[in-house]
Amino acid sequence: MGPGPINADPRVLRAMSAQLVGQYDPAMTAYMDETQALYREVFQTENEQTMLIDGTSRAGIEAALVSLIEPGDRVLVPVFGRFGHLLVEIAGRCGAEVHTIEVEWGQVFPTSVIVEAIERVKPALLAVVHGDTSTTVAQPLDGLAEVCARHGVLFYTDVTASLAGNTFRTDELGLDAVTAGLQKCLGGPSGSSPVTFSPRAVEAIERRRSIEAGIRAEGDAVSAHPIRSNYFDLAMVFDYWGPRRLNHHTEATSMLYGARECARLLVEEGVDDAVARHALHGGAMLEGLRGLGLEVFGDTAHKMNNVTAVVIPDGVDGDAVRGELLDDFGIEIGTSFGPLHGKVWRVGTMGYNARRDTVLTTLAALEAVLRRAGAPITAGGGVGAAYDVYADAGRGAGAGAGAADAAGAADSADAAGGAV
Amino acid sequence: MGPGPINADPRVLRAMSAQLVGQYDPAMTAYMDETQALYREVFQTENEQTMLIDGTSRAGIEAALVSLIEPGDRVLVPVFGRFGHLLVEIAGRCGAEVHTIEVEWGQVFPTSVIVEAIERVKPALLAVVHGDTSTTVAQPLDGLAEVCARHGVLFYTDVTASLAGNTFRTDELGLDAVTAGLQKCLGGPSGSSPVTFSPRAVEAIERRRSIEAGIRAEGDAVSAHPIRSNYFDLAMVFDYWGPRRLNHHTEATSMLYGARECARLLVEEGVDDAVARHALHGGAMLEGLRGLGLEVFGDTAHKMNNVTAVVIPDGVDGDAVRGELLDDFGIEIGTSFGPLHGKVWRVGTMGYNARRDTVLTTLAALEAVLRRAGAPITAGGGVGAAYDVYADAGRGAGAGAGAADAAGAADSADAAGGAV
Numbered sequence: 077m078g079p080g081p082i083n084a085d086p087r088v089l090r091a092m093s094a095q096l097v098g099q100y101d102p103a104m105t106a107y108m109d110e111t112q113a114l115y116r117e118v119f120q121t122e123n124e125q126t127m128l129i130d131g132t133s134r135a136g137i138e139a140a141l142v143s144l145i146e147p148g149d150r151v152l153v154p155v156f157g158r159f160g161h162l163l164v165e166i167a168g169r170c171g172a173e174v175h176t177i178e179v180e181w182g183q184v185f186p187t188s189v190i191v192e193a194i195e196r197v198k199p200a201l202l203a204v205v206h207g208d209t210s211t212t213v214a215q216p217l218d219g220l221a222e223v224c225a226r227h228g229v230l231f232y233t234d235v236t237a238s239l240a241g242n243t244f245r246t247d248e249l250g251l252d253a254v255t256a257g258l259q260k261c262l263g264g265p266s267g268s269s270p271v272t273f274s275p276r277a278v279e280a281i282e283r284r285r286s287i288e289a290g291i292r293a294e295g296d297a298v299s300a301h302p303i304r305s306n307y308f309d310l311a312m313v314f315d316y317w318g319p320r321r322l323n324h325h326t327e328a329t330s331m332l333y334g335a336r337e338c339a340r341l342l343v344e345e346g347v348d349d350a351v352a353r354h355a356l357h358g359g360a361m362l363e364g365l366r367g368l369g370l371e372v373f374g375d376t377a378h379k380m381n382n383v384t385a386v387v388i389p390d391g392v393d394g395d396a397v398r399g400e401l402l403d404d405f406g407i408e409i410g411t412s413f414g415p416l417h418g419k420v421w422r423v424g425t426m427g428y429n430a431r432r433d434t435v436l437t438t439l440a441a442l443e444a445v446l447r448r449a450g451a452p453i454t455a456g457g458g459v460g461a462a463y464d465v466y467a468d469a470g471r472g473a474g475a476g477a478g479a480a481d482a483a484g485a486a487d488s489a490d491a492a493g494g495a496v
Numbered sequence: 497m498g499p500g501p502i503n504a505d506p507r508v509l510r511a512m513s514a515q516l517v518g519q520y521d522p523a524m525t526a527y528m529d530e531t532q533a534l535y536r537e538v539f540q541t542e543n544e545q546t547m548l549i550d551g552t553s554r555a556g557i558e559a560a561l562v563s564l565i566e567p568g569d570r571v572l573v574p575v576f577g578r579f580g581h582l583l584v585e586i587a588g589r590c591g592a593e594v595h596t597i598e599v600e601w602g603q604v605f606p607t608s609v610i611v612e613a614i615e616r617v618k619p620a621l622l623a624v625v626h627g628d629t630s631t632t633v634a635q636p637l638d639g640l641a642e643v644c645a646r647h648g649v650l651f652y653t654d655v656t657a658s659l660a661g662n663t664f665r666t667d668e669l670g671l672d673a674v675t676a677g678l679q680k681c682l683g684g685p686s687g688s689s690p691v692t693f694s695p696r697a698v699e700a701i702e703r704r705r706s707i708e709a710g711i712r713a714e715g716d717a718v719s720a721h722p723i724r725s726n727y728f729d730l731a732m733v734f735d736y737w738g739p740r741r742l743n744h745h746t747e748a749t750s751m752l753y754g755a756r757e758c759a760r761l762l763v764e765e766g767v768d769d770a771v772a773r774h775a776l777h778g779g780a781m782l783e784g785l786r787g788l789g790l791e792v793f794g795d796t797a798h799k800m801n802n803v804t805a806v807v808i809p810d811g812v813d814g815d816a817v818r819g820e821l822l823d824d825f826g827i828e829i830g831t832s833f834g835p836l837h838g839k840v841w842r843v844g845t846m847g848y849n850a851r852r853d854t855v856l857t858t859l860a861a862l863e864a865v866l867r868r869a870g871a872p873i874t875a876g877g878g879v880g881a882a883y884d885v886y887a888d889a890g891r892g893a894g895a896g897a898g899a900a901d902a903a904g905a906a907d908s909a910d911a912a913g914g915a916v
Contacts, residue, residue: 081746084516092750093513096504096685098828130687131551131727132745138727165708166726259746265516267550267687267748288585304724306586307551307558323833325552326501326679328687330512331751408518413743 077438078410078424079209079383080237081259081266084334085428088264091337096329100321104329108317111332114339118239118262118347119254119272121246126272127317128335129308130328133236133257136269138166139308140253143281144201144230146301147171152199152229154178154185156215157208158413159234167203170304175199181211181415182374182385187219194223201230207238209260210413212385212422213378214238221250230277236260236269240342241354241382241426252277261354261382263427264338268331273310285311287322354381357430360465361423364439367461368446369454373420382426385412387419389451394418397445405441435462497858498830498844499629499803500657501679501686504754505848508684511757516749520741527756528737528747534759538659538682538767539674539692541666546692547737548755549728550748553656553677556689558586559728560673563701564621564650566721567591572619572649574598574605576635577628578833579654587623590724595619601631601835602794602805607639614643621650627658629680630833632805632842633798634658641670650697656680656689660762661774661802661846672697681774681802683847684758688751693730705731707742774801776889777850780882781843784859787881788866789874793840802846805832807839809871814838817865825861855882 097104108127115126129136141163145151151172153163156179167174175197179185194202202224207214217233224231232253235244241261246254252274258264273281286302286309287293303309307325315322342350358381365386366372373385388394394411398421401407410422425435439458446453517524528547535546549556561583565571571592573583576599587594595617599605614622622644627634637653644651652673655664661681666674672694678684693701706722706729707713723729727745735742762770778801785806786792793805808814814831818841821827830842845855859878866873 078518081516081519081749084750086515089513089515089750093509095506095509096501096679098498098822098830099501101822101828131555132748134745135551135555135727138725142725162708162726169722169724169726257746259516265748265750266746267751288582302589304589305558305562306582306589307555307728325554326677326686328552328685328751329501330504330509330685330754331687331748334750402518402521408521410518 078408079422082424082427082429084265085263085341088334088337092330092334094333099326111336114343115270117343118339119246121272123272123274125278125314129269129271130325132266133269136255136271137234139310140232140255141166142170142305142308143303143310145170145172149200150197151201151203152193152197154190154204156184157181158210159205159208163203184213184215184378191223198227199229203232206233206235207380209237209383211374212380212383213374214242214380217249238380240350242380243351246272258335258338261426262338264334268335281310354430356469357425357435358382360435360462361425363465364458364462367457368443383422383424385420385422388421392449392451397449400445401441407438407441498828499842502844502847502849504685505683505761508754508757512750512754514753519746531756534763535690537763538759539666541692543692543694545698545734549689549691550745552686553689556675556691557654559730560652560675561586562590562725562728563723563730565590565592569620570617571621571623572613572617573623574610576604577601578630579625579628583623604633604635604798611643618647619649623652626653626655627800629657629803631794632800632803633794634662634800637669658800660770662800663771666692678755678758681846682758684754688755701730774850777845777855778802780855780885781845783885784878784882787877803842803844805840805842808841812869812871817869820865821861827858827861
C-alpha cells in the first residue's frame with residue numbers, strides 16, 4: 077500500500093510467465109501491434125506512435141526528452157515536487173537551457189502562472205509532471221495546449237503516477253508527448269514504459285533521424301544532428317515497432333506480455349470505471365486517515381485518487397511505524413523525498429491494490445501500530461470513516477466499483493501470497 | 497533455435513511470475529545483493545560493481561559507453577560484424593572520436609593487429625564485441641589487457657551473445673567493463689542487462705559523479721562534466737545498488753527475479769559445465785548441418801559454441817525455408833544482417849535450447865523442409881552426424897552434459913508448450 081511499485085495483478089504475473097517467442101515471430105509482431113492499439117485506448121489518443129520503451133518509467137522520460145530536445149533548446153519545467161526536479165535534471169543532461177518555475181511542495185500552479193512563463197521563456201518544450209507522487213498532487217493540464225501551439229512549443233507530460241487512476245485524455249489535452257510506467261495504477265511491474273507521441277512530436281523527431289551503420293541501407297537517413305542516445309532514439313524505435321520492423325533493441329518479450337495484460341485488464345474494466353474505482357477507494361483511504369485523527373498533507377483539491385500523504389504525528393518515529401506495519405502486518409507504506417523525507421507517510425490505493433479489503437485492512441493495522449507507538453488516535457475512526465464512504469457510494473454511483481471489488485476478491489488468495 | 501532470444505528456462509518464467517515487493521522492502525534489497533553476488537560468479541569476477549541495468553543488452557552497452565566516454569575521447573573499435581558497428585554508433589553518439597579497424601565478416605583479428613592499433617590510436621577506451629552473433633565468431637581477448645594497462649586504455653567488451661556458452665573470465669582477461677543480456681545462453685528474456693566494472697572503471701566513472709537535484713543532500717557531488725545520460729549514469733546506479741540505496745530508477749522487480757533465476761540455474765549447473773554443454777550440443781549441430789551437406793560460414797576455429805551459420809544453398813529461398821520450419825514444425829531459425837542478410841541461416845543451440853532433443857529435432861525438420869525445397873541434401877546425414885558426436889562424447893567427457901540433459905528432459909513438457 078505504498079506509493080508504488082505495488083502488488084501486481086495476478087493476471088499480469090501469469091501473462092509474464094508465458095514462454096518466449098522469437099523477435100520477428102508473427103505471434104510476437106502481432107502482440108506488438110495489439111499492445112500499441114491497447115495503449116492508444118489507455119492514453120485516449122489516436123497517435124500512431126504509441127508503444128513501449130524497454131526500461132523503467134525514467135527510461136520513457138529520457139527517451140522523450142533526448143529525442144525532442146536539441147542541445148541548446150530552451151525547456152520550461154514547472155516544478156512542484158521531486159519528479160519536476162527529475163525533468164530538470166534529464167533535460168539538462170540533454171543539453172537544454174532549462175528554465176523553471178516553482179511552487180511549494182504539496183501545491184500546484186494556477187494555469188495562468190504557467191501561461192505567463194511560456195510567454196516569457198518561449199521554450200521549445202514545456203515539460204511538466206502530471207501527478208507527482210512525492211507530493212500526491214496532480215497539476216491541471218487543460219488550457220495549456222492552445223498557448224503552446226500558438227508559440228510553437230511542444231507539450232510533454234509524464235503520467236507514471238497518475239495514469240489509469242485519474243482522468244487523463246491525451247488528445248483532449250492536446251499533448252505532444254506522454255510517458256508512463258506500469259508500476260502504479262496499471263498494476264504491473266516496473267520495467268516497461270508506455271509512451272505516445274503526436275504527429276507534431278513525430279515530425280520533430282523525424283528531422284533528426286539517423287539510421288545506424290550495420291543495418292543502414294542505400295538512401296537511409298544520416299542526420300547531421302543525430303539524437304544523442306542510440307537506445308532512446310525514438311526515430312529508430314518507431315522503425316522497429318512500425319511495418320519496416322528495422323532491428324533496434326530486442327524487445328523485452330516478458331515485459332511486453334505484462335504491459336499488454338495491464339492494458340487488457342484496464343480496457344476490460346473500462347478506463348473511466350478504473351478511475352472511478354480509484355476515486356472510491358482513494359476517497360475511503362483519505363477519510364479513513366482523517367478519521368484516525370491524522371493530518372492530510374498538501375492541496376487535497378488537487379490530490380491524486382491513488383495516493384494520500386499524511387503528516388507523521390509529533391513524537392512518532394515514522395520509520396519505526398513503517399517497519400512494524402511491514403514486519404507484523406505485511407503492509408508497506410512509504411515516506412517521501414527531499415523536504416518531505418521523514419515528515420509524511422504516503423499511502424497508496426492503486427492498481428490491483430485499490431480495493432475495499434486492502435483499504436480497511438490498512439486502516440485497521442495502522443490504528444494498531446499507531447496505538448502501540450503512543451500516538452493520539454481516534455479508536456475505530458479510520459475503519460469507521462472508510463465504511464461510511466463505502467456506504468455513501470453504495471447509495472450512489474458505486475455500483476461499477478463494487479463489481480470490480482468482487483472480481484478482485486476472487487483473486488485475493490494470490491494477493492495474500494504477496495511476499496516472495 | 498534461432499540466434500536468440502530463445503525459449504526461456506521454465507524455472508526463469510516461474511520466478512518471474514512471483515508477486516512484487518516494495519522497492520526498499522528488505523526482501524527486495526536482499527534479492528538485489530544476492531543477484532550481484534551471483535553475477536560475480538557468472539562473470540568470474542571479484543568486481544564489487546556488478547549489477548543489472550534495466551533495459552535490453554543494448555541498454556547495458558550504452559550505460560557502459562556513456563559513463564566511460566567523455567565527449568572528445570578517442571575510442572578504438574575493432575569491427576568484425578554488425579555489433580561492432582553498433583559500438584561505433586553508440587560511442588559516436590556519446591561524443592567520442594571513434595577509430596575503427598575492420599576484418600571481413602566471419603573472421604576475427606589476430607591479437608597483434610589490435611595491439612598495433614592501440615599503440616597507433618592511443619585511445620581512452622578499447623571497445624570490442626566478444627562474440628558477434630551476426631557472424632557467429634568470437635574475438636580472442638587474451639593478451640590485450642597488459643597493452644591497455646600500459647597505455648592507460650580502459651578495456652570494454654560486450655558478451656551478450658557469448659556469456660555462459662563459451663569460456664569467459666572477466667578478471668583473468670583483465671577487463672574493465674563487461675555488459676551482457678539474458679536472452680542467449682543465460683536462458684532468460686531480453687530486458688535486463690547484467691554488467692560488471694573493475695575498480696579502474698569505477699574510478700573513471702566516479703570522477704564524473706553528479707547526484708541529481710531532488711534527492712541531493714548537502715555536500716553531495718555535482719560534476720562539471722556530468723554523464724550525458726541520467727538513466728545510464730552508472731555513478732547513480734552504483735548508489736542505488738550500494739548500501740546507500742539512493743533512489744534512482746525503480747528497479748524492474750520481475751526482470752530482477754528472472755535475471756536472478758538465470759544466474760542461479762547457471763551457478764547450480766556450474767559455469768564450466770554449462771560451457772561444456774554448449775560445446776557438446778553446438779558441436780552436434782555443427783556436424784549435423786555439415787552432414788546434411790550444408791556449407792558452414794565463417795572461421796569455425798573461432799566459432800561460438802552456441803550459434804552456427806550456414807550458407808543458404810543456391811536456388812533455395814531462405815525465407816521460405818524459415819517460414820516452413822516455423823509454421824509446420826514450430827522451429828525458428830534466423831538469417832543475418834547487412835552483407836549476410838539472405839545469404840546465411842543462423843541456427844542457435846543456446847541456454848535452455850542447448851539440448852540433445854532440440855538438436856536432433858531441428859536437424860530432422862530441416863532435412864524435411866530442404867527436401868521439399870529441392871535442395872541437394874544427404875538423406876539422414878544431419879541426424880546421423882549429430883548422433884555420432886553424442887556417441888563420441890558418451891565415450892569421453894560427456895557425462896556432465898548428459899546429466900544436464902536429463903534435468904532438461906524433466907521440464908520438456910514446458911518446452912513443448914512454447915508458443916503463446
